[in-house]
Amino acid sequence: MKLYYIPTTRAVRPRWLLEEMAIPYEMVRVTMAMTKEPEYKQLHPHGKVPVLVDGEATIFESAAICAYLADKYLDKGFAPAPDSPHRAYYYQWLFYATATLEAPVEHFMFNILPNLPEKLLPGFIRSETSKQESYQWFQRVSEPVKEALHGKHFLVGNSLTAADVVVGGILLWAKKLGMMQPDDSLTEYIDNLMQRPAFNRADENYYAQVPVHSE
Ligand SMILES: N[C@@H](CCC(=O)N[C@@H](CS)C(=O)NCC(=O)O)C(=O)O
Structure with missing residues (x-):
């Protein structure tokens, strides 16, 4: 199994899950x-990471890769059983993460990146x-996540699932970009995820090491 990876990108998400599951993989x-x-471009039509190649399957989209891995190794306990x-x-939560939660974080990031030439911005950012x-x-959009995590350490059940990896991956990005106040109730969730040895690997x-962005 090969994972195409660039540090600090969304490729961290499937790598984090692979590390949690202790599955051997080749990192490219x-x-x-x-x-x-x-x-x-034969691996990813838009030339992006992550990509996972597993036998006959070549998969892009970080959340889809995480869901695929969690199901493939269901006995590792990172996805609830289908029934x-x-x-x-x-x-x-997996779908909410990439369809709803991630969009404003990406917009915010493109608004704070210093000296990014206008022409490099995706079209949807340039306009509005x-x-x-x-x-x-x-x-x-982070409100429903806060409510779901009230009094809990994980989004689903009592242990980490691929949904935490994807939602957590987006939230820690938001935190580093300075989108959260220090007293935000999601801070504890993110900090706990970031302390996990598999995440750090x-x-x-x-x-x-990235300081929280501030004005
Ligand atoms: N929705 C995709 C987004 C993939 C994506 O945009 N990856 C970025 C890194 S976080 C990338 O490879 N960017 C390179 C580029 O756009 O040239 C996913 O979650 O995998």
Whole structure:
């Protein structure tokens, strides 16, 4: 099994899950420049990471890769069984993460990146949403996550699932970008995730060293 990886990107998510599950994998380190080569486009149509190659399967989208891995190794306990009542919420948070929670974080990031030439910004960012608007948008979409985590350490059941890996991966990005107040109730959840040894192996201790962005 091969994982195409660039540090500090969404490729940390499947690597983190692989580390949690203690599954052997081959890591293929690529650079942003390499992902634009024609050969790489055969792995990912838009030249992005992560990509997982597992036998006949070549998969892109970080959440899909995490869901695939958690199901493939169901006995490791990182996805509820298909007939478990937890399965519904597991799907809910996995899809909520990339369809709803991540969008304002990405907008915010593109609004604070220093000196990013306008032409490099994705079209949807060039046109509208300001930094302040994305901040308020993020506050709104993070509310249901806060409610779900009230009095709990994990989103689904009593242990870490792929849903925490994906949601947590987005939230820690938001935290580092300065989208959260220090007293935000999600801080404890994120800090606990970041202390996990598997997370630190996966991100090579990078996020711990990135200061929280402030004005
Ligand atoms: N929705 C995709 C997003 C993939 C993505 O945008 N990856 C970024 C790194 S976080 C990338 O490879 N960017 C390189 C580029 O756009 O040139 C996922 O979750 O896998």
